[in-house]
Amino acid sequence: MTVEINNPIFEKLGMKYPIVEGGMTWAGTGALAAAVSEAGGLGFIGTGYWHGDDVRREIKRAKALTDKPFGVNVMLMSRHIREVFDVILEEGVKVVATGAGDPSPFLDELHAAGITVMPVVPSVSLAKMMERKGVDAVIAEGMESGGHIGQMTTMTLIPQVVDAVSIPVIAAGGIGDGRGVAAAFMLGASGVQMGTRFLTATESEVHENFKKKILKARDIDTIVTGNLLGSRARVLKNKMAKEFVKNEVNELQKPKPDYETIEKLESGTLRAAVQEGDKDHGAFMAGQISGLIKDEKPVADILSDIWAQATDLMGIPDTTK
Ligand SMILES: Cc1cc2nc3c(=O)[nH]c(=O)nc-3n(C[C@H](O)[C@H](O)[C@H](O)COP(=O)(O)O)c2cc1C
Structure with missing residues (x-):
């Protein structure tokens, strides 16, 4: 070919x-x-x-x-x-x-x-x-x-x-x-x-913490959040991501979040990872290929x-x- x-x-x-x-x-x-x-x-x-x-x-x-x-x-x-x-x-x-x-x-x-x-x-x-x-x-x-x-x-x-x-x-x-x-x-x-x-x-x-997290990642170190909520995002595992996934069932019982809440959740947690390197609360969005980098x-x-x-x-x- x-x-x-x-x-x-x-x-x-x-x-x-x-x-x-x-x-x-x-x-x-x-x-x-x-x-x-x-x-x-x-x-x-x-x-x-x-x-x-x-x-x-x-x-x-x-x-x-x-x-x-x-x-x-x-x-x-x-x-x-x-x-x-x-x-x-x-x-x-x-x-x-x-x-x-x-x-x-x-x-x-x-x-x-x-x-x-x-x-x-x-x-x-x-x-x-x-x-x-x-x-x-x-x-x-x-x-x-x-x-x-x-x-x-x-x-x-x-x-x-x-x-x-x-x-x-x-x-x-x-x-x-x-x-x-x-x-x-x-x-x-x-x-x-x-x-x-x-x-x-x-x-x-x-942030340096973000770069280090990718460089240290193994193949299975990402997780998908938002499966139940219908807005799936792949991030590196941390406290925020694991708690997010654990609490998703409870989130489903609540009324649908308004635009401001979604913006704060999605943009705010990513900004915390990118700009502050917040290891616990940041959303370190990264793909499964992280383990190769x-x-x-x-x-x-x-x-x-x-x-x-x-x-x-x-x-x-x-x-x-
Ligand atoms: C930190 C991060 C933020 C992203 N933000 C967006 C975005 O705002 N809009 C978009 O279309 N894709 C976004 N993506 C997806 C990328 O544009 C790209 O398609 C994806 O990273 C490709 O897969 P890879 O991570 O395996 O290389 C984002 C990806 C990452 C890692």
Whole structure:
């Protein structure tokens, strides 16, 4: 089998590697996104429940560090979504990734501004729906991933999505080295997205405790919270995560939490992990691939090492050298 690395979107963006840094709320700062884009990948700023001003601050930080295009990942269920899109349009961002919802109400204005739109999808049905609505690519994410997850594994999801749609499919979830990248291409993806691997990059601004927790993690050290509540998130095990899972049954008896409570719970606990390294109360979102990550190194080395290994395995030349 010959693998062809053919992704018109990545070509348009002038990327050296077909590798994306997935948007990560709080962890995916302007500095990390800029480092990934500057090194030849595509960096994303994670925005979660942020206001427009916060998004603008990180976009400006990224612009100060690179002239290369980078993206902004938006969480569609955020109440501040309109102001976030206004900032994206004003700042001339080139790529938008979306999660937790349907981006189609915004598609026309984003396309009119020349912005590439790539929603994250956890299933074939959503991938097909997104294609019908006119998005440019889908990021198909398996449940090995850190952060909010669906039901399918990357190994099973990618080939099924690839067969179901004609737009480019970017594979995410559980990819941490060149073997994972090569496997994703074998499954038919035309790009990969990693989150967890970039958390221990030198340029990653997550707290030292977060980096150490990933570097020390074993294969079975993540846990999925929110199974019963219908909002599943993969985090590294700690006191908060274990108690969360234990108390979920009781939470079900209570009335459905309001928007403010959800925002505080989801965004607040992740911020405590990322910025304060709060070992007991933080939500250390990270994927099952954490157990494979044993070093902290610059983004440029992460990308070039991974791509050298992937091209070697796929038997294609590494033209980036
Ligand atoms: C700390 C953290 C925060 C994340 N936040 C978001 C987010 O805000 N929006 C989103 O679409 N994906 C989010 N993700 C998922 C990543 O973008 C990416 O798809 C995922 O990490 C890929 O799987 P991996 O962790 O196995 O590499 C997050 C992941 C992590 C680890």
